Amino acid sequence: MKAIATGAAANLSSEAAKVIFQEISRHMRHVIIYRKNVEKFEKKMKMLLAKRESVQKDIEAAERNLKKIKPDVELWCRNVDKLFEDEVKVVKDIQDKAKSKGFIGLCLNIKSRYRLSRKVKEFVAAVNELLQQGEFNSVSCPAPPADIVVATPKDFEAFESRAKVFKDIMEALKDGTTNLIGVYGMAGVGKTTLVKEVYRQAKEDKLFDSVIMAVVNQTPDLQKIQDQLADLLGLKLEEKSVEARAGRLRERLKKEKKVLVILDDIWKKLDLNDVGIPFGDENKGCNILLTSRDLNVLRNEMDAQKNFAISVLEDKEAWDLFKKMA
Template identity: 40%
Template sequence: MEILSSVAGKVAEYTVAPIGRQFSYLIFYKANFKELGKRVTDLEGKRDEIKQRVEEERRNGKTTFDVVQNWLNNVDDAIGEANQLQNDPRHAKVGCSRCSFPNVVTRHQLSRKATKIVKNVVDIKGEGNFSAVAYLPALDVVSTSTTRSNKNLESRKSITENIMHALRDPKVSMVGVYGLGGVGKTTLMNEVAQIAKHERLFDEVVIATVSKTPDIKTIQREIADQLGLQFRDESVACRGKRLHDRIKTERSILIILDDIWARLDLEMLGIPSGSEHGSCKLLMTSRNNDVLQVMDVQKDFKLDVLSEEENWIMFESLAGDTVHDINIKGTAIEIAKRCAGLPLRLVTVARALKNKKLYAWKDALTRLVLGFSLLCEAQAQHFEGVSCTHCATTLVQIFGGH
């Protein structure tokens, strides 16, 4: 008897229940479409709320998460499908009237489809509970533009190739470049960073400027911004720990620390070094090679001033066609020599004199001789006491009004 009851129960489960469900599509036709309209309205409200949040974040410079954008696309598809079903012309054939009998098959099909769409709409709405809809993208502060003439300078090509070779060497984790102020170290670092990105040598490439009086928090923030890491109001130690953990999540990363004047505490800064993160490489620049040795670089390269020929090539490319004027060229050559092969000086002077008349060039040469004499005297009294940034500022003052 128990066996018969069990069999009867299974028969009812596989026959009566499905049959009842099919009949419910006919009986609850209007209720199903009413439910569909209500659910669609709810989903539209949720969609509008998310869209408003997305727009607010967009105005703040943030990028929408892919999962949020995909959800919005799915919402539009679901609402479009629901609207298409609600506007289906076959609805006119499913109601009862004196003159016609309802089309049972069509009524069943439409009601059944409405039930399925309701479930889909409910499911999609449930997936739209986002704690955040957008993120602040990592900054790319690596300059995408280098001095065009720099690409034609053999001395720069050679050292660039040497640096890239060192960065590709799995046994080398710390590389240094040193040279006089204004010799072009920062420009070279930007160029190396672009090559590393183009060749995809690292998953991330970031640059931070250290300077003569480094601010640890500023350096930490500069690196963090490029990695999409946001700090709260934390101590240097806490920031260092968070930055350290963030860097270690990268499979490979190149960190460029430009313009180091003295030993920098990498651990306090939050930069893993050596065997702690084998895929984290450091490229540092300094005016003094002794500083790089204190930082334990494994490979170091000296960036020299430009040769006389390269000095003129760069000056000529920046000053424009005026330098080819027979009346100006002699003066231009003298002025270029006064730049002493330092790209920063060349750029400052050449751009200041570009397309100027002869009297401006002659006046500039006179002022330039006097200006550089004063600068050299100051530097002689205090080695490197006058930075090339100061030189550039002085040159701008010399050429002011021309």
């Protein structure tokens, strides 16, 4: 029995010694091959630096074209910069100690080499991960939708006659029961200026998911109207036929829960379906604001539910404007 116990103890001691030896060997390996680990680390860091510079050039090229940089690209750049800023400094400090000479510094030298070897091995893994994450197909998103030049609140003449019409239009857009509104008046009374102010205010108040505008003119060019609306939606129409383009524009507008489409300067009936504007039961979230010189066009040909008149300025308003301009 005693012999069995002695044998078991010997086996346990042997196993423990084996584990301890393996552990010591593993740690000593870090000291022996530390230079190889450092060289591998430096090589990987050069690769990461080259990759970072390449991505930065792509970013600068994208920004020159007014494109938006992807969030994951920005995060990757920050992580790489942090690695270079923080971790490389740590390695350099340990590396300086590992290079110390003399008998007194021998223990420190071995300890520093061990620490350096382990540290750079960890960093190589981090660098490899960043290199893998940095394989971007593209660093940017498509350019944000263009916007039209609108009047600022300061530029918009808030004459009493105009202010009331503006207020009535905004209320009609908000009530949710009217989705086809007309604004009419003779040439030069400020219809376009007024609807541009509606455009600006509707976007500022976030009344709609999208607000888009196109000029129709006396001889409507459907393709040109489609392009104006598509540009403001960030949509690229590549189809050649007007019908196919209308289909694409219609599907894009249906994706918006609430959208305001402003069509300026209508002279005669314009078929919204031909343009690609979903309306009525097809898309109740689509609101239309039209301007025309002729009330009959809005009321009888376009079936506008509400129409607001803009008349010439009253004498006092005209005189005040003249004095301001003079």
